[in-house]
Amino acid sequence: MKLRFYLNNVEVEYEIQPDEYLAQVLRRNGVLSIRIGCDESACGSCTVLVDDKPVLSCGLLAAKVEGKHVTTVEGIQEEANRLADYFGDEGADQCSFCSVGFALIVHALRKEYKNPTDEQIKDYIVGNICRCTGYQSQFKAIKAYLKEAK
Amino acid sequence: MSKKFKVVNNKTHSVDGHAEMMGRAVYTQDYEAPGSLVLKMLRSPHPFARIKNIDTSKAESLNGVKCVLTYKNVPHVAFSRAGQGAPQPSPIDKFILDEYVRFVGDEVAVVAAINEKIAEDALKLIQVEYEVLEPVLDYKTAYKNKSVIHPESGISQAFEMGFRPKDNVAASYEMEVGNVEKELEKCDVVIEHTAETQAQAHAMLEPHCSNARLDEHNRLVIYTSTQTPFHIRRIMAQTLGMPLSQIRIVKPRVGGGFGGKQQFHCEMFVALVTLRTGLPSKMVYTREEVFASSYTRHPMCITMKIGADKDGTIKAIDCHALSDTGAYGEHALTVFMIVGSKVLPLYNKVNAVRFGGRVLYTNHVPAGAYRGYGAIQGNYVLESAIDILAEKLHMDPVELRKKNSMKEKETSPIFEIMGEGTKGTAMIMESCKLPYCIERGAELIDWKNKYPRKEVGPHKVRSVGCAIAMQGSGIPFSDMGSCAITLQDGGFYMVRCGATDIGQGSDTLISQIVAEELMTTVDKIVIYSSDTDLAPFDVGAYASSTTYISGNAAWKTAIKMRERLISEAATMLGVKENTVEFDGKKFVSGEKEISLFDLSNKLIYSAPQHQVAVTESYIGHVSPPPFMAAYAEVEVDTETGEYEVIEYVSVVDCGTTINPMLAKGQVEGGIVQGFGMASKEAVLYNKNGQMLSNSFLYYHVPTTKDIHKLTTEFADSYEPTGPFGAKSVGEIGIDTPPAVICNAIYNAVGVRINSLPITPEKILKAMKEKENR
Known part of the structure; x- marks a missing residue:
């Protein structure tokens, strides 16, 4: 079947199978920024935004984004570049397989909260697993970024 | 001993962090x-x-x-x-x-x-x-079981490691220094402690x-x-x-990776x-x-017997262990030996020490290499046993550790006896700030005021626990790393090395080491690593070898490059080499000078027209251990057995931190992975040997909500054999959490949990049993 949606504000049309998930469809079409960590909607690495809301693309049937706006990290390059500075400052970038997911979840967090509390930040990013850093450096980096990028 | 550096030991961003966060195609599947x-x-x-x-x-x-x-x-x-x-x-x-x-x-x-x-x-x-x-699903019944897991022919051992497949033994090991039995008899106090560790998934x-x-x-x-x-x-x-x-x-x-x-x-x-x-x-x-279908950490059952005099002098340690290697014997012997060799030397003043046991085949998912590599298993049991001993001696556990633990310029006979699979290498601790780490950690957690416990609510108790740990820095006379540097026209350097960056940041710190020696900046270094066609040999990322072994190789190569550059500049300027000064950008001899930029272009395009390239290798002759002291404050709910780690303090001696932020990341990442093992992670099977915990939904790794406060500091330390004074830091962080949390829970509610993970159910059950006694 044909699937039409907006990928980073550009209309695209992909040929898909009805039972395919968005993560696979995007990767198959060259969007290699999608990192599939678990393929069972449990780790957060494959986060994308669908109509500005964070969604795990490995658990979303591709057909569901028909006509919608999908944002991947390619759509927020400048922001990801800046967030990477803050991650670098805190040494929060190790294997970075989770980093793209963090860039997108932080983008959504910024849109949803003006001045999030520590608890709100943690609640928001709790589904994004990182096995390398122990989270504290990431948390500090995200906090500093949110403060200065207001 | 601290030296001033310009690039090393200074904040430097990872060389790859931006590309990774921006979603570039950089991982295996992208190729x-x-x-x-x-x-x-x-x-x-x-x-x-x-x-x-x-x-x-x-x-x-x-x-x-x-x-x-x-x-x-x-x-x-x-x-x-x-x-x-x-x-x-x-x-x-x-x-x-x-x-x-x-x-x-x-x-x-x-x-x-x-x-x-x-x-x-x-x-x-x-x-x-x-x-x-008929499967064997319990390693305690595996030895000489009538079900033989490897009955086939054609399997072997490269050297004698106790491999007895007919008995389901993948490897075994025994060693003794002095006479443990005799020493224990002479001791005023002897304690014995047995505890079990579970299989842990790497979950990279x-x-x-x-x-x-x-x-x-x-x-x-x-x-x-x-x-x-x-x-x-x-x-x-x-x-x-x-x-x-x-x-x-x-x-x-x-x-x-984490060994996985x-x-x-x-x-x-x-x-x-x-x-x-x-x-x-x-x-x-x-x-x-x-x-x-990959592999896990080796589950183990370990018994420690420790004898001491009334004054708290530890005289003998007897350690016996059983390990479950699952279906295949990958890392069976070497992980097993680390239980002894990177744990027992912590208490080096003993008259006798013994270590031994077997590694058994079972029909579980194989066990293999995993960060900590036996040290976390051994540390959990030894450091719990030290607290048991302290209680029996009526001593503060911090004082007992200070009195008996390794200090600078000291050694342990274990180093010479036990290596990784083979004989070890004798060494003196040229850098060991463990006493400082213990002292400073106690200060940071406020041990004086918080030990042993404080009621903070109707059914909430807060307490503190501690443990110390050591690891190694590569395998001496085995691990080899190499590096090659070429000067490129345009005045920058191409570094090719075998060091394997798996996210720990080795490309970044190798770049820093080369930049420091060549008095330049990281942006003047282009690094390629771990492509067997393009990079020189390196054993790879394991055994905490990268900073020390590959780092030393890079440093040696950079030193050689600097000498070579000065010689080229001297020739070009027509002066003697010993009159040339190089500041990273230009070569000066009296009135004459030439910039690195001009030199690099002339070398390629005018005269003498040759590529300046150097290569060096490094093999360790010792394996200087990083050390650390760790403390945690926990709050336990006495009605539910639930607990939270309020703060985890780590004070680490890893020599010079080549990249302080990445070093901190290694420690904290290790702490949290170790905290997972201590508190919640467990590979579970049903009675048919099928793994139940085969998804992130059933195997819970720590999330950002589990972590409250990590306080991480580094001791001022300089390892004379390390690159710019560095030792390794990749594994040490993971070793302490099981013991620290076990000790803190004991101090809080008086029950010692002798199997990992330490869950609320186990705590509550133990508390009820204690009440009913």
Whole structure:
């Protein structure tokens, strides 16, 4: 079947199978920024935004984004570049397989909260697993970024 | 001893962090060749069985299937997937595919098809008739069990390691210094403590994956998510009977390893399929396969007997351990030995010390290399036992540790006796700030005021616990790393090294080391690592070797480059070498000078027109241990047994931190992974030997909500044999959490949990039992 949606504000049309998930469809079409960590909607690495809301693309049937706006990290390059500075400052970038997911979840967090509390930040990013850093450096980096990028 | 540095020991961003966050195609799966065949594995539904018949004809005739591999059509050569040096210190007990399957999830057949759907359909068409055998699912019953897990011929050991497959023994080890029995008899106080550790999953985020193709020279090129590209190449060549020259292993960015990618996973299968079909191929483990068909940490049962005098002088330690290596003996011996060799020397003033036991085969998922590598298991039991001893002596556990632990310029006879699989190497602790670490950690956690406990609510108690730990820095006289630097026109440096960046940041710190020595900045360094065609040899990322071994190799190479540059400049300026001063940008001799930029261009384009390139290797002669002291404050709910870690304090001596932020990241990442093992992570099986915890939904790794406050500091320390004074830091962080949390819980509510993970259920149950006693 044909699937039409907006990928980073550009209309695209992909040929898909009805039972395919968005993560696979995007990767198959060259969007290699999608990192599939678990393929069972449990780790957060494959986060994308669908109509500005964070969604795990490995658990979303591709057909569901028909006509919608999908944002991947390619759509927020400048922001990801800046967030990477803050991650670098805190040494929060190790294997970075989770980093793209963090860039997108932080983008959504910024849109949803003006001045999030520590608890709100943690609640928001709790589904994004990182096995390398122990989270504290990431948390500090995200906090500093949110403060200065207001 | 501290020295002032410009690049090293200063804040430097990771060289790859931006590209990774911006989503560039940098990981193994991003390098799949177009049109790659998709590989899927048929796996055993039985914990132990022999394949009586396997019929792949229907699968092979399915349109789109290009190749099916079974034990009948692949080379029958035993090897070890362990990914270690030569001779391999693990039993050679695995075949690429075998007629026996030894755990639920073991490899039966591989299908290669033009897409995933066809590959999966083809798996269903393979007909297998199994002779189901009686499995061994408890390692305590494995020794001389009537079920023999490795009855086959053709398996071996590269040297005597106690490998007795007929008894289900993968390896065994015994050593003794002095006479432990006699010393214990003389002691005023003797305590004995037994505890068990569970299997832990690595749970790195990037699943195991490899892809293969034949290149323009018809050579086999494999991109793979590995910690050991050179070992993979060597072992693959031996096992497939290919010349080494026909294989190229490329390691792109790796999405986490923690030991989980030291060994073989997909490499052999993509190689075979591509060699047979001539087509590119790829294999990516599902998350279920990552959990249930790769390998775990070795579960162990360890007993410590410690004897001391009334004044708290520890006189003897007796340690006996049993380890479960699962279906294959990967890292069986070497992990086992670390339980002794990187734990017991902490208390080096004993008159006698003994260590020994067996590593047993079972029909569980194999165990293998995992950050901490035996030290975390040993540390949990030893450091719990030290607290038990302190209580019996009526001593503060911090004081007991201060009195008996390793100090600078001291040694332990264990270093000479125990290495990794073989004899060890004697060494003196040239850098050991453990006393400072213990002192400073106690200060940071406020031990004086918080030990032993404080009621903070009607059913809430807060308390503190502590432990100390050590690790190593590579394997002496075994681990070798190399580096090559070429000066490029334009005045920058091309660094090629074997050091394997798996996310820990080795490309960044190697760049820093080279930049420091050449008095330049990291942006003047272009680094390529771990491509067996392009980079010089390095054993890979394991045994906490990278900073120390590969770092030393890079430093040696940079020193040589600096000498070479001065010599080239002297020739060009027509002066004597010893009159030339180099500040990283220009060479000055009296009135004469030339910039590095001009020198580099003249060298290439005018005269003498040659490439300035140097290469060096480094092999460790000692393995200076990093040390740390760790403290945690916990709050326990006495009604539910639930607890939270309020703060975790780590004070670490890893010598100079080459990259302080990345070093901190290693410590804190290790702490949280260790906290996972201490508090919640457990690989669980049902009674049929099937893994239950085969998904992130059932295997819970720590999340950002589990972590409250991590306080991490580094001692001012300088290791004279390390690059710019550095020791390793990759593993030490993971060692302490089980013991620290166990001790803190005991101090809070008076129960000691003797099996990991320390769950609220276990705490509550133990509290009830204590009440009823």
